[in-house]
Amino acid sequence: xxxxxxxxxxxxxxxxxxxxxxxxxxVKQLVDNGLHMVPxxxxxxPSERPAKNTEDSNFGKQNLQLPIIDFxxxxxxxxxxxxxxxxxxxxRYGFFQVVNHGISEDVINNMMDxxxxxxxxxxxxxGKYMTSDMRxxxxxxxxxxxxxxxxFCWRDFxxxxxxxxxxxxPHWPDSPVDLRKVAATYAEETxxxxxxxxxxxxxxxxxxxxxxxxxxxLIKELEDGSQLMxxxxxxxxxxxxxxxxxxxxxxxGFLTLLLQDEVEGLQVQFQEQWFTVQPINNxxxxxxxxxxxxxxxxxxxxxxxxxxxxxxxxxRSIASLHSISFNSTVRPSPTLIDKANPKRYADTDxxxxxxxxxxxxxxRKSFLESRKLTSILxx
Ligand code: OGA
Ligand code: NI
Numbered sequence: 173x174x175x176x177x178x179x180x181x182x183x184x185x186x187x188x189x190x191x192x193x194x195x196x197x198x199v200k201q202l203v204d205n206g207l208h209m210v211p212x213x214x215x216x217x218p219s220e221r222p223a224k225n226t227e228d229s230n231f232g233k234q235n236l237q238l239p240i241i242d243f244x245x246x247x248x249x250x251x252x253x254x255x256x257x258x259x260x261x262x263x264r265y266g267f268f269q270v271v272n273h274g275i276s277e278d279v280i281n282n283m284m285d286x287x288x289x290x291x292x293x294x295x296x297x298x299g300k301y302m303t304s305d306m307r308x309x310x311x312x313x314x315x316x317x318x319x320x321x322x323x324f325c326w327r328d329f330x331x332x333x334x335x336x337x338x339x340x341x342p343h344w345p346d347s348p349v350d351l352r353k354v355a356a357t358y359a360e361e362t363x364x365x366x367x368x369x370x371x372x373x374x375x376x377x378x379x380x381x382x383x384x385x386x387x388x389x390l391i392k393e394l395e396d397g398s399q400l401m402x403x404x405x406x407x408x409x410x411x412x413x414x415x416x417x418x419x420x421x422x423x424x425g426f427l428t429l430l431l432q433d434e435v436e437g438l439q440v441q442f443q444e445q446w447f448t449v450q451p452i453n454n455x456x457x458x459x460x461x462x463x464x465x466x467x468x469x470x471x472x473x474x475x476x477x478x479x480x481x482x483x484x485x486x487x488r489s490i491a492s493l494h495s496i497s498f499n500s501t502v503r504p505s506p507t508l509i510d511k512a513n514p515k516r517y518a519d520t521d522x523x524x525x526x527x528x529x530x531x532x533x534x535x536r537k538s539f540l541e542s543r544k545l546t547s548i549l550x551x
Contacts, residue, residue, distance in 0.1 A: 198314035198328040236447030244272040266475030283358040287403035309343035334399040417479030425461035425495035435487040469504035498522040
């Protein structure tokens, strides 16, 4: 090869790297710099796009009214009915919405605002927290997995590890100035709500009647368990039919408590079709994660969901993901296993999950699939 050729190909390589670096700064940065078309990097193959054709089940034009759980009714004479509704919701939809949850409007609005303000900071400020280290106390990034996604999705995120709070809080961003205080309050209050919901859910599985000790132990493990908050930011997208804010995935953990702003975008899969979850002010959308599906031995479902983007409005959401601690093992509840109902999932822990996602390109629902036992069982 002539020297000229070498320089030429290096130039091209440098251009490619520049473009790649642009993408790695996130979608907000792209949009802020002015954009009329979706770059190739974000264009999904036609079969994975949120198709426009309303005949196509992939579009999910219809809304789905998820069951509504009145949290205040868990205390008092209606508890049995609420537990029944919870059981139905977790079995049928893997999703429900919680109203009268006791978290004040101020705590919710402050959290939504402060996270939105974080994404409005100059890139240099946000970029300080970019890392591929999944264990970092703070992680700012873009897409779903920016190191592995071939096609990027239209989402930037800020992830905060929350437990134990005194260890992690000093590492959280100190700009915007009130972020630490607001996010710490939000983390504590969602953790409390999560624990009360889990008590009810464990009871709804019939575990308390037959094995109160198991319930107490699980709740204790969850109290000291992991909590990760992800603030998601979806800027307006010039061609929303070509891409997704988040690809279909299920959540790691026992439960995710999701707060969405007033802009719709979240879709859940129900009977093999996509349905939009209409935002309701001051309401948490709660979903069963992989760990609860495993713990319930498959009774409660960790369901695929995804996020659509739109051309006119930015969308914000905050997901709070909860599980047992990173070095504990999740296994099907022994109380739910017998001859008629054998163990359906292999035991799993966070290390197994990390090892799995580091070797597999598409994690999506496949991690949970990988834990399923198909025939007669291991241990
Ligand atoms: C998630 C998630 C949905 C949304 O963070 O895991 O599914 O509406 N978010 O942002
Ligand atoms: Ni999710």
